[in-house]
Amino acid sequence: MHPIVYGIPHCDTVKKARACLSEQGLEVTFHDFKKQGVPAAELDSWLAAVGWETLLNRKGTTWRKLDAAVQAQVTDSATAKAVMQAHASTIKRPVIVWPSGKVTVGFTPEQWPL
Numbered sequence: 001m002h003p004i005v006y007g008i009p010h011c012d013t014v015k016k017a018r019a020c021l022s023e024q025g026l027e028v029t030f031h032d033f034k035k036q037g038v039p040a041a042e043l044d045s046w047l048a049a050v051g052w053e054t055l056l057n058r059k060g061t062t063w064r065k066l067d068a069a070v071q072a073q074v075t076d077s078a079t080a081k082a083v084m085q086a087h088a089s090t091i092k093r094p095v096i097v098w099p100s101g102k103v104t105v106g107f108t109p110e111q112w113p114l
Contacts (some may be wrong), residue, residue, distance in 0.1 A: 006031045006042070007093035013107045014094045020109055033088035043081060046095055049103035052080035055092055062089035 003021065005028050007014035021028050031039070046055055056074065057063060063071070066087070074080050084091050096104045096112070104111050 001099040002027045002029060003099065004029045004031055004097045006033065006091075006095040006097070008033050008089065011093050017094045017096065017107050020107075024114055026114075033091070038085055038088045038091065040085065042097070043084060043091075046097075046103050046105075047077050047081060050105050052077045054105055055095070056080045056084065057090055057092040060089060060092075062087050066090075 003026060005014065005018060005021070007017075007030075009015075009030070009032055018028065018030065052074075066083070070083065074083055092105050094105075094107070098104070098113050100113055102113055
């Protein structure tokens with residue numbers, strides 16, 4: 001098995017992560033949120049592993065463009081999940097699922113189990 005990188009191909013952070021993993025000689029599987037969607041079962045496991053506060057990207061353009069009422073409704077894992085399923089770009093990227101089952105979010109090589 002090899003790591004699965006979830007994200008959007010044109011995202012600079014995803015590009016950096018994929019390049020870094022490639023430099024380490026790791027073969028990765030890439031899951032494109034735009035083409036393949038957000039897998040509901042995986043989203044549940046990510047939420048359980050890292051928490052909704054870590055997974056939800058409140059700094060991105062997509063979040064800022066959401067109606068203030070929608071933003072205000074996000075108060076827990078269930079409400080965050082609904083927003084992330086409806087708007088994949090509100091998920092902080094990349095999400096990497098490692099062969100060990102560990103989940104990391106963002107470009108954080110120091111947290112990667114290499």
